[in-house]
Amino acid sequence: MNASVYIIPCIIIIVIVYSLIKRQKPYNDFVAGAADSISLVKGIYPYLIAIFFMVQIFRLSGLSELMSKAFSPILFIFGIPPELSELVLIRPFSGSGSLAILNEVYLLHGVDSYIGRCASVVMGSSETVFYVSAVYFSSLRGKGLVQGIAISLLANNIGAGIGCLLCRVM
Amino acid sequence: MNIIFCLIIVLSTGILIFTKPDTVLQVISDSSLDCAKFLFTMIGVYAVWLGIMKIVENSGLSAKLAKALNPVIKFLFGEISDETKGYISLNMSSNILGLGNAATPMGIKAINSMNTNNCINKNMIMLMVLNSTGLQILPTTVISLRQTLGSSSPADIILPSLIATAISTVIAVLLCKLFVKDSSPRMGIPQ
16 A cells, blocks of 8 residues: 555656656656647547446436346356445446445445455456446447457456455455 | 447436436536536646656657567567557556556557557457456555545455456456457458
8 A cells, every 4th residue: 555655756756867867858748748638538528428427327317226136146157246236337337436336335334344345356456348448449430349348347247256256265 | 339328328217207307407417517527637637647658758768668568568469560569558557557547548549549440450459458457456546445434454455356357357368369350351251
């Protein structure tokens, strides 16, 4: 935990000092790089709004709860406890949404309980698959999108299942 | 994506009509505001990381990194241009260090530099899959949330998480190598 706090400051110092040694102009480079930000975000913005809207209506309508009940037998196959089905369901769509659910799981079952630790592993070992795919493939077309999402979801769930088993023994 | 989007929106809205129809308007304003806030944060955060990464690029540090990661990149992606290699190596190292906000802009730049005909090819899928299996050394967000809620040992989930994410990454790479093919017209096999 403590070591991770030093990663970013160290990177910044190394990068700038190295650039100076190589007789570059860090300030000019920084400004030139930063200029790309608005066009980058502009490109992904419509996809993000779709995901935000979808996730929020999904949760507020109660559909996510209904669906996670239906999904818990599938989770059982992967070895993930059924208490985590809503977390597993929302995790691929939204980082902030799944963080809120993780918080609820912690409060309900306890941070250091088996369920709590499993939830930590599910959250910490996976990514927001749909968000990543929307952002990366925003300007592209083709069938690959579905393949990529399917592979990522399958791999993440197998990983999470093994992580949950590890929580029993570690 | 179209099917998922339509299914979720129609079903959710359908439920809300019978339970609390006024919520729909609230969701529209709330989610768009949340998204706008998020986007403005991202414009700022991405700008800083893109700036830092430009320094890395121009000082030749990213080329060195790409050289060091070359065996891995070559195995995963095959032959690609030096520019793409640089972006991919920055993307991968940022992900491993847990700097998601630095990884995303580099990933998008890598995708753009691989884009020739606006079609998704297998290297793009490989990159997307690597980014969605969440390979990182320290799940910092999770650990700090555990700490805030008074966990007796907030960091004891590091090892299981690391093993889980390593396994999912390996599985994803294998599945990609096995099943994802470029649909090129040269192959005479009909789909």
